[in-house]
Amino acid sequence: xxxxxxxxxxxxxxxxxxxxxxxxxxxxxxxxxxxxxxxxxxxxxxxxxxxxxxxxxxxxxxxxxxxxxxxxxxxxxxxxxxxxxxxxxxxxxxxxxxxxxxxxxxxxxxxxxxxxxxxxxxxxxxxxxxxxxxxxxxxxxxxxxxxxxxxxxxxxxxxxxxxxxxxxxxxxxxxxxxxxxxxxxxxxxxxxxxxxxxxxxxxxxxxxxxxxxxxxxxxxx
Numbered sequence: 001x002x003x004x005x006x007x008x009x010x011x012x013x014x015x016x017x018x019x020x021x022x023x024x025x026x027x028x029x030x031x032x033x034x035x036x037x038x039x040x041x042x043x044x045x046x047x048x049x050x051x052x053x054x055x056x057x058x059x060x061x062x063x064x065x066x067x068x069x070x071x072x073x074x075x076x077x078x079x080x081x082x083x084x085x086x087x088x089x090x091x092x093x094x095x096x097x098x099x100x101x102x103x104x105x106x107x108x109x110x111x112x113x114x115x116x117x118x119x120x121x122x123x124x125x126x127x128x129x130x131x132x133x134x135x136x137x138x139x140x141x142x143x144x145x146x147x148x149x150x151x152x153x154x155x156x157x158x159x160x161x162x163x164x165x166x167x168x169x170x171x172x173x174x175x176x177x178x179x180x181x182x183x184x185x186x187x188x189x190x191x192x193x194x195x196x197x198x199x200x201x202x203x204x205x206x207x208x209x210x211x212x213x214x215x216x217x218x219x220x221x
Contacts, residue, residue, distance in 0.1 A: 003052065004028075010050045017181075017190040019197050023130075023168045023212070027051070027099075030128045030214045034097035038090070038122065039075065041083050041103035041146075044068030048099065049075065057095070059083065062146050084111055086118040093124040101130045109151045116161065120217060129158070129213040133167065133205055138177045155205040158213045167201040167208025169193065175209040 007028060011021050028051050031037060035055060039048045042058035044065035049056065058075035060066040066080045081089050083103060098119040104112045119127045135152025155165045169179055170193030176182050183189045193209075201208035
């Protein structure tokens with residue numbers, strides 16, 4: 001069984017819809033051959049674990065999520081820390097890849113720009129950022145969590161920062177908080193979302209629900 005087939009089987013078992021499968025295949029491709037990966041703002045149930053990365057480190061700022069990740073063994077190593085203070089947590093080039101899935105939008109614009117720069121310093125090969133396409137209103141799920149959105153990120157500005165960008169999850173108008181489909185029956189809209197992704201939003205990320213941004217880093221002198 002190929003690695004792609006294994007990954008799809010795992011994601012289907014977790015209940016992922018078709019367009020989400022394609023998103024995770026794209027994330028796997030973006031990470032590439034990285035052997036050491038820092039999963040920033042990983043939460044308590046990061047699905048990065050299904051990607052079969054040899055050395056996966058999690059970094060989480062919300063203690064209940066950090067403790068859940070520890071209990072479930074989602075990463076080879078877990079670190080409790082504030083993503084806004086990432087610069088002081090690791091030396092330059094500590095990981096081949098830094099990935100942040102639905103994290104940067106929880107920061108202010110100024111904090112987010114600094115956050116991206118810090119990941120680029122910590123990574124030696126590449127940085128992968130997944131975020132809603134533009135601002136997606138979202139509040140707290142529970143008191144004290146870090147789920148509220150404070151900024152939006154457009155495909156054009158990520159390109160200006162040196163990232164290659166593709167669209168994920170079909171049209172943004174079809175999804176709300178946590179990228180959940182707005183309409184029912186969910187199965188029908190999941191299929192339509194997949195088709196729209198393949199036919200349009202993958203190549204036109206400004207219309208997509210989410211964007212996958214990848215920056216390949218040049219080796220130092």
